[in-house]
Amino acid sequence: MAKALFGHVGGPDPRMVQEMRRLQKRVRDLEDEVGRLQAHNDQLSAAVADVAVGAADREPALA
DSSP: OHHHHHHHHTOOOHHHHHHHHHHHHHHHHHHHHHHHHHHHHHHHHHHHHHHHHHHHHSOOTTO
């Protein structure tokens, strides 16, 4: 029991701290990836909109 109390009172477990840092880094990496993917998606959406506008400006083939 004394060892359990000493471990609890003795401060944070180094393994727990290391795991927390690893998870925080993973979250930052995933947030960065989401940002990159959103930017790429915005570029693709803009390109599709440009194509749609260009197609609407053309005359119909069989008019």
